[in-house]
Amino acid sequence: MSTKSLSPSSSFFASFAESITKFSGSTMAFSGALALVIVWAAVGPVFHYSETWQLVINTGTTIITFLMVFLIQRAQNKDSLVLHLKLNELIAATKGASNRLINAQDFTENEINLIHQYYCLLAEKAKLDNDLGQTHSVEEAEENHAEKLSAHRD
Structure with missing residues (x-):
């Protein structure tokens, strides 16, 4: 199934999710997150380490973590499906292999x-x-x- 058969919104989301997933695993994303934490820690004295100052980082990291769980799971599901398809192809193409194992994940x-x-x-x-x-x-x-x-x- 190609992305051409998906609706425009599904295709956009698939492309967007893949881009975010790739970026989130990059050195640049890690460096940006580290810089954000350093800036947050540096401004702690300015805000007297208040509850609001703590709430900013807690809320931000919770939201990002919540969303990333779904993106990571989506990427894992896609990778798993592709792996199953490749294994199914190998089983189907190999003489003597048991075709009963095709779609064993089901x-x-x-x-x-x-x-x-x-x-x-x-x-x-x-x-x-x-x-x-x-x-x-x-x-x-x-x-x-x-x-x-x-x-x-x-």
Whole structure:
């Protein structure tokens, strides 16, 4: 979905939020915030360290923190979605990879735990292979393990 398919206000907000997020992580933003705190501390004696003087910094930092939480979460959601899309592409394009894991982020916690148990089993079976370079799907690992067991018994 491109920004062209978004409404003009959504597109503007997306662009604005991305710009603020990038700027807030910059050296210039940190330097500006540090300078603001230094100026605030320097004018403390002028205002006799009054409650109003303290309220100015407390209110300002609270408002900025409140808004930044939402911008950071928005950026994190976007980054997470992009990462999931890339992983989904790799799974879909890799022969032998289980397509059941595409969109795994939408699974329930129980489904995720079940799949985790399968991968723990896969890891245990891989240890038994003594070949750390070998990779398997869970099904392949179970077949390989069964074949090895029957070969050792014969």
